[in-house]
Amino acid sequence: MNKNELFRKIPKVDILLEDKEIIDLIESCSREIVMEAIRKESTKLRDFIKENDDLNLCETALQQLTSNIVKAASIAFVPNMVEVINATGTILHTNLGRAPISKRHMEQVSKIATKYSNLEYDLKAGGRGERYAHFEELLCEITGAEAAMAVNNNAAAVMLIMNAMGKDKEIIVSRGELVEVGGKFRIPDVMELSKAKLVEIGTTNKTHLSDYEDNINENTAALMKVHTSNYRILGFTHSVEVNELVEMAKTKDIPVIEDLGSGVLVDLSKFGLTYEPTVQSSVNAGVDVVCFSGDKLLGGPQAGIIVGKKKYIDLMKKNQLTRALRIDKFTAAALEAVLLDYKSLERAIENIPVLNMIATPLDELERKAGLLYQKMIDANMTDDLEIKVIDCESQIGGGSLPLERMDSKAIAIKPKNISTPEYEKAMRMVNTPIVARVTNDEVILDVRTLDEEQFDEIVDLLKGI
Numbered sequence: 001m002n003k004n005e006l007f008r009k010i011p012k013v014d015i016l017l018e019d020k021e022i023i024d025l026i027e028s029c030s031r032e033i034v035m036e037a038i039r040k041e042s043t044k045l046r047d048f049i050k051e052n053d054d055l056n057l058c059e060t061a062l063q064q065l066t067s068n069i070v071k072a073a074s075i076a077f078v079p080n081m082v083e084v085i086n087a088t089g090t091i092l093h094t095n096l097g098r099a100p101i102s103k104r105h106m107e108q109v110s111k112i113a114t115k116y117s118n119l120e121y122d123l124k125a126g127g128r129g130e131r132y133a134h135f136e137e138l139l140c141e142i143t144g145a146e147a148a149m150a151v152n153n154n155a156a157a158v159m160l161i162m163n164a165m166g167k168d169k170e171i172i173v174s175r176g177e178l179v180e181v182g183g184k185f186r187i188p189d190v191m192e193l194s195k196a197k198l199v200e201i202g203t204t205n206k207t208h209l210s211d212y213e214d215n216i217n218e219n220t221a222a223l224m225k226v227h228t229s230n231y232r233i234l235g236f237t238h239s240v241e242v243n244e245l246v247e248m249a250k251t252k253d254i255p256v257i258e259d260l261g262s263g264v265l266v267d268l269s270k271f272g273l274t275y276e277p278t279v280q281s282s283v284n285a286g287v288d289v290v291c292f293s294g295d296k297l298l299g300g301p302q303a304g305i306i307v308g309k310k311k312y313i314d315l316m317k318k319n320q321l322t323r324a325l326r327i328d329k330f331t332a333a334a335l336e337a338v339l340l341d342y343k344s345l346e347r348a349i350e351n352i353p354v355l356n357m358i359a360t361p362l363d364e365l366e367r368k369a370g371l372l373y374q375k376m377i378d379a380n381m382t383d384d385l386e387i388k389v390i391d392c393e394s395q396i397g398g399g400s401l402p403l404e405r406m407d408s409k410a411i412a413i414k415p416k417n418i419s420t421p422e423y424e425k426a427m428r429m430v431n432t433p434i435v436a437r438v439t440n441d442e443v444i445l446d447v448r449t450l451d452e453e454q455f456d457e458i459v460d461l462l463k464g465i
């Protein structure tokens with residue numbers, strides 16, 4: 001057979017459409033998708049024959065046309081965004097979606113999002129309501145603030161606050177706090193967009209109360225503190241505590257703004273971590289406006305939460321930017337559901353995955369690691385892998401508590417037949433990808449961020465490599 005004959009043997013569309021397999025495919029995938037797959041696969045086949053001189057290979061490709069069409073069409077509706085298994089031990093992994101939300105909280109979101117809701121409807125009054133109404137009181141109750149609202153994320157919150165309070169005026173910030181948070185989000189750049197003028201004071205390592213005081217004038221709109229949550233300057237340093245700053249600002253009748261970044265609502269020192277200033281402590285210190293992320297240590301949906309004095313929050317609710325930055329019903333529903341659990345610390349730790357992972361004690365992690373180890377042994381995985389339980393350290397991530405490490409337990413895997421980097425890559429290519437660290441030429445599965453209910457699945461996935 002020569003090439004011309006091969007080309008002629010490529011079935012025409014109407015012939016393919018009479019094939020039983022293709023008829024069934026149209027039934028399950030729709031005609032448009034199948035037609036598209038036929039076009040794409042036929043072109044691919046034609047190109048293959050054109051470029052290949054091995055006629056046997058071409059003949060094989062020809063025979064595979066129908067099965068390739070079936071393959072192409074059946075993945076048409078498969079989403080690219082998939083669940084991954086986070087074995088890195090980093091609880092707030094920004095690349096992996098930061099805070100996971102519990103199934104129970106998502107059930108509430110699903111209920112609200114799949115039906116109509118009272119998102120902006122006041123049922124009692126029978127008229128227009130506010131989308132913040134569903135969680136404003138809760139936030140006030142939890143943080144002690146007078147008023148609250150939320151926007152798309154904390155970067156948006158910072159921008160809105162600066163615009164609402166400091167447009168065409170000056171906001172004073174310490175040079176030691178002009179941070180880049182990640183993804184090129186820099187406080188000075190945001191301030192420029194907000195049309196507030198940045199007044200930098202102090203030096204990188206030292207800022208004193210007098211630096212703030214000396215720079216206050218009739219154009220000063222606010223003093224701002226930014227929680228440097230993603231790095232730490234050690235050594236010869238000084239920064240002004242919020243209490244001191246608030247006290248001084250009060251005498252000058254100037255508001256204080258604080259970007260807390262992570263926004264912890266519970267005292268993390270309870271779990272052996274370094275004390276991280278809570279939202280409550282800032283509100284309690286008298287900070288006028290505090291903002292923080294919804295999907296960092298709070299453990300909720302992506303959002304920028306703003307709490308503080310009512311007169312400033314009202315100003316922001318009326319600001320034009322608010323409309324562009326507003327949260328949707330998914331976020332409103334998820335925020336309310338997660339915040340409800342903060343009414344009880346015990347409930348919060350049990351029901352909010354981020355807090356639950358932080359609070360898991362070492363002996364529990366040891367039991368978890370032992371269980372996964374045993375399942376791997378029972379599945380005869382030692383034929384191809386060296387497996388052991390090791391000590392490791394998990395981190396919070398998401399730019400929160402950068403120096404903090406939590407003792408944890410992990411499974412260390414060393415493949416016998418392929419290299420460790422190859423094995424790690426293969427783990428990312430399975431049906432439910434497993435993302436893990438490689439340390440000392442071993443793949444490390446930190447059990448802190450693994451769900452015990454997925455252990456059997458993990459073993460099956462690893463067996464398939």
Ligand SMILES: *Cc1c(COP(=O)(O)O)cnc(C)c1O
Pocket residue numbers: 153154155156158181185226227228229230259260261262292293294295303304398399
């Ligand atoms: C993370 C962070 C932000 C940005 O928050 P997003 O919710 O990611 O937009 C802003 N400021 C600080 C101090 C942060 O740590």
